[in-house]
Amino acid sequence: MGKNKLKHFAEMETFTNVFQKATVLKGKWNEVFFQNNNPITLELGCGKGEYSLALASLYPERNFIGIDIKGARIWRGAKTALEEGLKNVCFLRAQIDHLPEYFEPNSIDEIWLTFSDPHPPLHEAKKRLTSPKFISIYRQVLKPNGIIHLKTDSTILYEYTLEIIEELKLKMIYHSADIYSSELYDKILEAKTYYENMHLKLGKTIKYVKFGL
Numbered sequence: 001m002g003k004n005k006l007k008h009f010a011e012m013e014t015f016t017n018v019f020q021k022a023t024v025l026k027g028k029w030n031e032v033f034f035q036n037n038n039p040i041t042l043e044l045g046c047g048k049g050e051y052s053l054a055l056a057s058l059y060p061e062r063n064f065i066g067i068d069i070k071g072a073r074i075w076r077g078a079k080t081a082l083e084e085g086l087k088n089v090c091f092l093r094a095q096i097d098h099l100p101e102y103f104e105p106n107s108i109d110e111i112w113l114t115f116s117d118p119h120p121p122l123h124e125a126k127k128r129l130t131s132p133k134f135i136s137i138y139r140q141v142l143k144p145n146g147i148i149h150l151k152t153d154s155t156i157l158y159e160y161t162l163e164i165i166e167e168l169k170l171k172m173i174y175h176s177a178d179i180y181s182s183e184l185y186d187k188i189l190e191a192k193t194y195y196e197n198m199h200l201k202l203g204k205t206i207k208y209v210k211f212g213l
């Protein structure tokens, strides 16, 4: 492991807004960390956490938890949150597959999937974060009227998600294959993640799906 990575990992141990193996916080995120009763949004596969940070700034009356398995990426988001004094966002280093170990049923209002890995080969479709396996995981923590947002550069993931929504008879709210040319204006779509910026530089169009379970 590189020197910088080791330094970041050590520093992260001192951060008050990063949790690892925090199953004790199940059902207690608001009580223990946020100290309010505001609705909770998760960003799954948050990487460096740009979306969680941007949403936390936009919506001080909501709570945000960025989740990723890669600690080195979470370090960046957590450090920025501390530097900017953002108290309504924190980070959890965990596998998305294990969400029900960290969150009570009916406890999450919204989920954001930002530039999730598209896993192109068909035989890898079950690894996609909108596959039936993951939808059933989200069902275990999301409120009945909860919302899932997917923002992606991947046509494969976008079209696959539309198919899954139809197949599982989920509630489609809105979708666009090119969100920045669509008639929908919403400030929540303006934030750009590290991966989104890379894809935009390559001239890719950004797709968006908003749906309920």
Ligand SMILES: C[S@@+](CC[C@H](N)C(=O)[O-])C[C@H]1O[C@@H](n2cnc3c(N)ncnc32)[C@H](O)[C@@H]1O
Pocket (backbone or CB within 6 Å): 044, 045, 046, 047, 048, 049, 067, 068, 069, 070, 073, 094, 095, 096, 097, 114, 115, 116, 117, 193, 194, 195, 196
């Ligand atoms: C392509 S990156 C996107 C990162 C960030 N959302 C962005 O847009 O810049 C996908 C991220 O999802 C995380 N990830 C993928 N599968 C995961 C899983 N099962 N559990 C936790 N994190 C996962 C990866 O570690 C990676 O940081």
